[in-house]
Amino acid sequence: MTTVRPVETPAAASAPALPGDVLARLRAIVGPEHVLTGDELSGYADPYSFLENPVRAAAAVQPSSVEQVRAIVLLAGECHVPLWTVSRGRNYAYGGAAPRVAGSVVLDLQRMDRVLEVDDELGYVVVEPGVSFLDLHAHLAALGSRLLISVPDLGWGSVIGNALERGFGYAAHGNHSANICGLEVVLADGTVLATGMGAKPGSPAAPLYRGGYGPSLDELFLQSNLGVVTKMGIWVQPRPDTIVVCHARTAGDAELGPLVDALRPLLLDGTIQSPASVGNATVIASMMSDRATWYTGEGAMPPEAVAEIVSRTGLGWWNAGFALYGPEVITSARLQVVRAALEAIPGVTFDETTYAGDVDPGKVHPADSAKLGIPGTAMVRMAAWRGGEPAHTDFSLVCPNRSVDVLRQRDLIRAGVERHGFDYGGGFTMFPRHTIALALLSFDRSDPAQRQAVRDLFPELIAQASALGYAPYRSHTAFMDLVAEQYDANDNALGRTLATLKDALDPNGTLSPGKQGVWPGRSLAALDA
């Protein structure tokens, strides 16, 4: 039997009261100052919400230890109170710390903020959920560590949260979820599960070997409501002698296809070690200027305004950035190969900056910092692009890393956002075989028409992409059910399997119900009962 059901309509977004003594018992577990209610919950609202009646939490609880997490999880199960787990809850583009189900208690892990292990020799760290990229970078610097972490666009987020949500960064280990090695997870029954080699008492290999014995469970906890991750090992690259940050710029829109097809083989054979991020002039302009500088008319910014950005800033129509790492003799050879491949494309210009030895962060070009493993928060400026009340949300499609698909997705996304009066600021983060196609959508949250346009646009884009065989890898909480419904092959085999796992591991259905469209009580066994 389950008590948690989806909240699909704005009307249901008002929070039901928590059962009797739940707040008192939570306060007894973590201390009264770490249970937040009422006006103290402003940090747990979606700061960029486009909903008319955003979903609200009933309370938030901030444990400081695994034992406290266990106690909270067991209490929630006993009292049938939905929890919504966030590591730091700072991914504002996808909903921040706000829950999927109104009246949830946000289980906020930000106080668990220890860096538990740093190993320069074997290239890994072990962290708790509250550790941000900014924290980790500072911690490593203070230790004098020779590790170079891969950081995403904004450094304030949780290293664990980012990796679990399949976020990515821009150094050699930029595919963060692929570098997870060894989790500690609190399950709904209070079990503290150590995955992989962590299940072997005393093993030094938990953060080293992704296997173990029998099935691997780490990836069960990606974008997941099957447990609460309280510890993670993640692989980190050694800081090399030389880093060459490369930039390729296109004269116009037409060179995007050839650029993609030139970068792919260099990524596939490892000549380029980082992901290649390819952004258009509009998205880069939005990181350093206001829209009004370029355009003040109605509707989406026209091509002439984009051309103006290109001509006045020196940006390309499309701008690719990536990095080469290693001893100087090897980065020089890599650079020679890369330069030859990119300079062969008419309409593409190429340049690079070489950083050797210890890098002075004050002398790093802002566009290069992420490739050097230096986290920042400058990109938050993007949300103010449209003026008014800054807000931002992202649309993220999985795309094969080849021009035919990239161009199809570019056209689909651009047409969609422009139809609704938004500017097409976005691009592609390219990995060897796939790329993530992004529309970075900034809007004025104080404008009801813009909020409505976001609500209209996303379902349209999801449906149009789906018809071509494409789907998002991630979404705002408001669209989680809709995205999950696209993954319905073979009579919804994946959804049915996830429902079976959910009901087996969380029979009371209290862990983050609805996350990624996985709801409790929907397995065949539960429906029969």
Add this chain to the structure above:
Amino acid sequence: MTTVRPVETPAAASAPALPGDVLARLRAIVGPEHVLTGDELSGYADPYSFLENPVRAAAAVQPSSVEQVRAIVLLAGECHVPLWTVSRGRNYAYGGAAPRVAGSVVLDLQRMDRVLEVDDELGYVVVEPGVSFLDLHAHLAALGSRLLISVPDLGWGSVIGNALERGFGYAAHGNHSANICGLEVVLADGTVLATGMGAKPGSPAAPLYRGGYGPSLDELFLQSNLGVVTKMGIWVQPRPDTIVVCHARTAGDAELGPLVDALRPLLLDGTIQSPASVGNATVIASMMSDRATWYTGEGAMPPEAVAEIVSRTGLGWWNAGFALYGPEVITSARLQVVRAALEAIPGVTFDETTYAGDVDPGKVHPADSAKLGIPGTAMVRMAAWRGGEPAHTDFSLVCPNRSVDVLRQRDLIRAGVERHGFDYGGGFTMFPRHTIALALLSFDRSDPAQRQAVRDLFPELIAQASALGYAPYRSHTAFMDLVAEQYDANDNALGRTLATLKDALDPNGTLSPGKQGVWPGRSLAALDA
């Protein structure tokens, strides 16, 4: 309720009869010629068994399609008949195609042998379970493909079976399970699950992006009895212009530690792209000669005989092999860095062979072929090392990739095998952060004392390793329960979690019961019932 229970004792190894009409119904599904019984089952016995009463199958069934697999799985569930799934069943070192439970029906997928997709541009193939490395290599050659597959020691095994069991090979994508992308799995209830992007109808990204939406399920099916894998995407490297196969040899035993610590940073930063396999003189001698050539005395081969091998063959005491891939300008730079690092170690000699352009397999040194992606079966000779009836089994520990652990495991394994009169032939397959420590144990199966020694040795080694925090990543079926018991941290959290998943996904408990120590009917829910 479950009907399948572990067979722990030799007495129970005799097969109970199959229920009434199971054989007839299996014949109706696959055709009578593809259901094997009685004397036809010789291929489903462990060819190298060291047990006095090896576990026997009751029958074998060879489907040719996913629909037939579904029908068999549903029949087995209905009739409570244990199935034991093998892709090709050729991993003789760990038990071949013989089941864990006597009286099982071996579900042999070797007739499902199609290569479904080959994509040179994006670097992947999609295969069925019956495709061997030899098959795949021949298929790619016939197509004129520019892909270079990573192959393990023996090419006759299944590409899928090897990857699912966490086997490895020797080219850039040598960590095979890490390169799985997109599975098709038949679950116990007949569901045909496509994982990851495969759940999106029409998606081209199933073999490209390891994520999807929500939890990833691919790794649930590694070393697993939670489903039957019928299709797999796996990433393959593009064949480069230049391949440099490198060999480093040590003068004695003492240089192993420095060699490991010199190779690690080169693997960690990607200078060396393949795993580095480090084998001692004895194991390499066993691939090309008989033991009697070197030693005919009692007990383990003494150091003088090993020294004789070294002096007469030109082998090192320890021998490292690995490869560099890419355009010539990059492999030259890589080689320069590698050579400098290894030649700096006193007592280590280094040489390399460069293969450029299209490689003529007839001109490849046998020790280099795996690094070039050319599969073979020469290593099977090793089983004849001791004369008599050739047999072989492996002991495989997970080890941090640093000298302190490597030397500790070397000493532990050598002392153990020599105590029981075996020769220490083995080594380490080094990945960036971990290495697999191997004892390759050849024995004369016709000698009861040698069989007994294998049965005594493995539990001793497992216990001694466990006391130091080490455990095998893989084992012969006979030791699966024992190994699983080592992974018992936090009140056996992993074992309890796997039992819960097993009972949820396979409530009748008929899919490969006991595999990796995962038995049905052991979840808390099942025990309560």
